[in-house]
Structures are given as structure tokens and as C-alpha cells.
Amino acid sequence: MSDKLYTQTFSSNTRIFSEGDEGAIAYVIESGLVEISTIEKDKQVLLGTLTPGQLFGEMALINDEPRTATAIAIKDTVLTVISREQLTERLKNTEPMLRMLIRVIISRYRTSIGHTRKAGMLSQLNVPLPDDTMSEETQTVAIEKFRRENELREALLNKELLVHYQPLLNMQTGKWAGFEALARWNHPTKGTIPPSKFIPLAEETTLIISIGMYVLRQAIKDMITMQTERNKVLPDAPPLFIAVNVSSKQIADTGFIDKVARVVAETGFPPASLKLEITESMTSDYQLVINWASRCRELGFSIAIDDFGTGYSSMEHLLELEVDTLKVDQTFIKKMYQSSKAKKLVIGMVRLSKALGFSTVAEGLENKKEFNTLRAMSIEYGQGFYIAKPQSSKQIIEKLKKSA
Ligand code: C2E
Ligand code: MG
Numbered sequence: 001m002s003d004k005l006y007t008q009t010f011s012s013n014t015r016i017f018s019e020g021d022e023g024a025i026a027y028v029i030e031s032g033l034v035e036i037s038t039i040e041k042d043k044q045v046l047l048g049t050l051t052p053g054q055l056f057g058e059m060a061l062i063n064d065e066p067r068t069a070t071a072i073a074i075k076d077t078v079l080t081v082i083s084r085e086q087l088t089e090r091l092k093n094t095e096p097m098l099r100m101l102i103r104v105i106i107s108r109y110r111t112s113i114g115h116t117r118k119a120g121m122l123s124q125l126n127v128p129l130p131d132d133t134m135s136e137e138t139q140t141v142a143i144e145k146f147r148r149e150n151e152l153r154e155a156l157l158n159k160e161l162l163v164h165y166q167p168l169l170n171m172q173t174g175k176w177a178g179f180e181a182l183a184r185w186n187h188p189t190k191g192t193i194p195p196s197k198f199i200p201l202a203e204e205t206t207l208i209i210s211i212g213m214y215v216l217r218q219a220i221k222d223m224i225t226m227q228t229e230r231n232k233v234l235p236d237a238p239p240l241f242i243a244v245n246v247s248s249k250q251i252a253d254t255g256f257i258d259k260v261a262r263v264v265a266e267t268g269f270p271p272a273s274l275k276l277e278i279t280e281s282m283t284s285d286y287q288l289v290i291n292w293a294s295r296c297r298e299l300g301f302s303i304a305i306d307d308f309g310t311g312y313s314s315m316e317h318l319l320e321l322e323v324d325t326l327k328v329d330q331t332f333i334k335k336m337y338q339s340s341k342a343k344k345l346v347i348g349m350v351r352l353s354k355a356l357g358f359s360t361v362a363e364g365l366e367n368k369k370e371f372n373t374l375r376a377m378s379i380e381y382g383q384g385f386y387i388a389k390p391q392s393s394k395q396i397i398e399k400l401k402k403s404a
């Protein structure tokens with residue numbers, strides 16, 4: 001067997017696992033052929049032959065019992081690995097009723113195999129293999145997700161994830177006030193992949209926790225360098241801030257905020273220069289977010305509500321959550337000149353933010369007209385392609401050097 005973390009290769013006639021082994025992983029066949037067999041009355045009985053695209057070994061993972069069969073590669077075979085954590089995470093996200101059904105069905109299947117084996121009937125029974133019942137489409141979608149998840153895990157380990165920075169402009173002074181850290185995937189063959197293509201997948205699992213921490217660490221590290229460069233040219237300017245996006249799974253992770261506090265303490269980064277961006281749609285467990293936000297404030301971090309106006313229960317947020325900044329979502333800015341309603345909404349959101357004592361960011365400023373309109377509303381910060389696109393820390397540093 002040869003190993004990459006999420007892919008395993010077996011040469012012809014090698015054993016993948018044996019009946020009775022503890023099962024820690026399931027597999028999807030990428031290429032090759034796998035025979036599944038079991039022992040009945042000291043004889044090896046063939047249960048089936050699996051081909052590319054098929055899943056096996058998942059039963060031991062779901063109900064934590066030994067393997068019920070032996071798997072042998074009968075040709076040179078490449079397998080994608082699915083770990084117990086990946087499968088249990090997916091199961092956790094399913095309806096409790098479905099979870100119960102899956103466990104009951106597997107346990108009945110095990111019992112019935114046991115009875116059939118005792119009766120010496122296995123060889124006469126055409127035991128259905130697990131994925132026989134799946135439509136090809138469902139199977140492809142499900143398996144593709146595991147593949148993409150593995151690819152993303154591998155990317156994180158191989159340092160293919162990058163952080164770009166989009167400047168936020170102080171609308172009154174015309175100087176850069178800080179940056180938003182935005183994740184990018186520098187794929188070895190597909191080029192740069194935007195976050196919309198991989199963050200939602202990461203958010204389905206706890207992978208977002210590792211990605212989020214990676215982005216935060218990198219952002220703080222880069223910010224320290226960017227701040228040093230800026231101090232050289234503008235020593236009296238107020239410190240730059242860094243805004244980092246945070247997902248609901250990170251908020252639910254009890255260790256997250258302590259890890260952030262540790263990174264800040266270890267690097268000596270000023271806590272007041274760290275802004276955590278949360279979205280409205282993440283508040284299913286509202287009390288959790290309230291507690292999390294007040295802990296952030298104790299540690300000296302600021303909180304921004306991102307994409308304001310696009311989620312739900314936003315007014316409730318403003319009532320209870322200790323936030324500092326409100327980011328008016330770009331969809332309203334984009335529609336300002338086609339719809340007088342959209343413009344009124346922008347005016348309303350800016351007034352609301354001011355009345356509550358928050359600073360306001362206008363997102364997605366794409367042209368001079370939008371920029372001037374928002375500046376006339378006396379908002380604090382602007383962000384958008386008209387000001388600057390997200391770019392690498394190296395590019396930012398080049399511009400900071402010229403900004404004296
Ligand atoms: P966001 O937090 O609202 O970030 C702003 C997005 O708007 C960025 O897209 C930025 O490139 C884009 N943008 C900025 N100015 C303009 C403009 O003038 N016009 C247009 N059309 N777009 C503009 P990006 O980088 O593709 O990120 C999309 C979303 O992915 C982010 O939205 C955020 O929700 C999520 N994301 C990015 N990085 C991370 C991360 O590290 N962690 C988490 N949890 N989410 C992230
Ligand atoms: Mg954001």
C-alpha cells in the first residue's frame with residue numbers, strides 16, 4: 001500500500017482490511033477493483049465485486065463495530081479515504097430521525113448476516129452491497145463532496161490556502177484604515193479558487209474551524225508586517241485594523257476564542273486592532289452568540305455585523321449584541337440607482353448605525369458615483385473595487401511604501 005493522506009493505493013492482490021478488524025476508515029474506489037468476502041464455516045465466501053465510484057467499509061464507521069467482511073484489491077486500486085470524523089460530522093448534521101434509521105438498519109443487517117452465517121447460507125445469499133440502493137446521481141453528489149472535502153483538507157496541509165487583503169478606506173481622511181482578510185485557494189491545477197467555492201463546503205464540517213484559525217493566524221502575522229511598513233511612512237497615523245470573517249461553527253467551538261486570544265497574546269498584536277465579522281444568518285443559537293460577543297469585547301476585540309440587511313432577525317441583533325460596526329451589504333449599494341427604495345434603505349441603515357453609535361462600512365463601492373453618495377452620508381469606512389481590490393500582503397506593502 002502507498003499512502004497520501006486522503007488517497008491510498010493498493011497493488012493487485014493486496015488486502016485492504018480483514019473481517020474482525022477495527023474499522024477506522026471507509027473508502028471510495030477511484031480506480032481498480034475490490035472483492036468483498038466473508039468467512040463461513042472456514043471457507044471464504046465472495047459477497048461481491050466493487051467497481052470505481054462505489055463506497056465500502058462505511059458500516060464499521062457508523063456503528064463502531066468490527067469489520068463484517070474482508071476487502072481485497074484484485075487489480076491495482078486507488079481509493080479515496082473517508083475518515084470516521086468526516087462521516088460522523090456529516091451524520092451529526094442529518095435529521096435525528098434519519099440518523100436513528102441508519103443505525104437501526106445497519107444493526108439489523110449485521111444481525112441478519114450473523115444468523116445467515118450460522119445457518120451456513122451466506123454462499124447462497126446474494127447479500128446486497130451498501131450502495132446498490134443509491135441512484136447514480138445521489139451517489140456521485142455524495143461522493144464528490146467527500147472528494148472535495150479531502151482535497152480541501154490536503155490544500156490546508158500543503159499551504160495552498162492564501163489570505164488576500166482588501167483595504168477599507170477612511171471616507172473622511174481618504175487614507176486606508178484597515179483591511180479585510182479574505183481566503184483564497186491557490187489550486188495547483190485549477191488556479192485561484194474564490195471563497196464562495198470552498199468556504200460553504202468547509203462550513204458543512206468542522207474544517208472551517210481549522211481554515212478560520214489558519215486565516216486568522218496568517219492575517220495577524222501579515223498585519224504586523226504591514227503595520228511596521230506603514231509606520232515607516234506615516235508614523236503618526238492611527239493603527240490599521242484587520243477584519244477577519246468568522247463562521248457560526250467557529251462561534252459554537254468553545255475553544256475558538258481562547259485560541260484567538262492566545263495568538264494575539266503570543267504575537268503582541270493589539271487586540272483593539274482585531275475586528276471579527278459575523279453575519280446575521282448565523283444566529284440560530286442566539287444566546288451563544290451573545291455570550292461569545294461579550295467575551296470578545298472583554299478581550300478587547302471589535303465585532304462587525306457583515307452583509308447587514310441580508311439576514312434575518314437583524315433588529316434583534318442590534319438590541320442584544322455588543323457590536324461596534326455595521327457593514328451595509330453590497331446588494332443595496334448596487335441597486336441604489338435602479339431603485340429609490342434601495343437608496344432609502346441605505347440611508348435608513350446608515351442612520352440606524354449612527355444612532356446606535358456604531359461605525360458604518362459601505363461594502364461593494366464599485367464606482368465614483370456610489371463612492372461620492374456614500375461619502376456624503378458621512379459614513380466612516382468604504383470598501384469596494386473602486387477603492388481597491390483584495391490583494392496579497394506583498395502588493396499591499398508595495399502600496400503602503402508609496403503612500404507617504
Ligand atoms: P464578505 O465577508 O462580505 O467579503 C466581501 C466580499 O465582497 C469579498 O468577496 C470581496 O472580494 C467582495 N467585494 C469587495 N468589494 C467589491 C466590489 O466592489 N464589487 C464586488 N462585486 N465585490 C466586492 P470574496 O473574497 O469572494 O469573499 C466572499 C465571501 O466569502 C466573504 O464575503 C465571506 O463571507 C466569505 N469568506 C472569505 N474569506 C473567508 C474566511 O476566511 N472565513 C470565512 N468564514 N468566510 C470567508
Ligand atoms: Mg466580511
Ligand code: MG
Binds near residue numbers: 306363
Ligand atoms: Mg460582506
